[in-house]
Amino acid sequence: SLLRKRSLVGPYSAVFAQYFSFGGVVTLLPLYIKGYGMEAFHVGMMLAAFAVMFILLQLPAGSLSDRMNRLTLAAGGLALGIVALLLIPVFNAFWPLLLVMALYGVAFGIIFPSISAVVADSTSAEERGLATGIFHALLTAGVAVGAPVIGWIGGVLGEENGLFFTSIIMVAALVVMLFVRKSA
DSSP: OGGGOHHHHHHHHHHHHHHHHHHHHHHHHHHHHHTTTOOHHHHHHHHHHHHHHHHHHHHHHHHHHHHSOHHHHHHHHHHHHHHHHHHGGGOOSHHHHHHHHHHHHHHHHHHHHHHHHHHHHTSOTTTHHHHHHHHHHHHHHHHHHHHHHHHHHHHHHOHHHHHHHHHHHHHHHHHHHHHHHHHO
């Protein structure tokens, strides 16, 4: 019944899409930058930039989501994530890609506290554990499905096109989020 609960559809869609795209980025980014002479160190730095921004934004974004509409904030984070994903295959040098990955981390940092709070807000004490378990299962499923699917697309169409496709599921989640937000 929690999977059909209208207030949880947006957060569940967003977390799956967020981590589906991340699985695709983690799979294809090393292959993409290798073609431009970069190495594992560069991938590590890009992922570190992503992680640092994600961590730094958790508290301010969580506080902001307490003061404004959580779904609106999450939708803004999804839109920012889509922009970052679309920018990855545009660049082929370390510094611009580092900045894009930092931007992607900002998007994650905005999305995650907001959608986590919606799950908590939308459930009773008796169902909160199960609702949170579903949330984290969808997070893991997103990476587990996104990595091979986007890896396959990248293998067939090339890394640049595969990286482009990482944004499509985020667009779908944004549409769901906007629909849920509008009807809430």
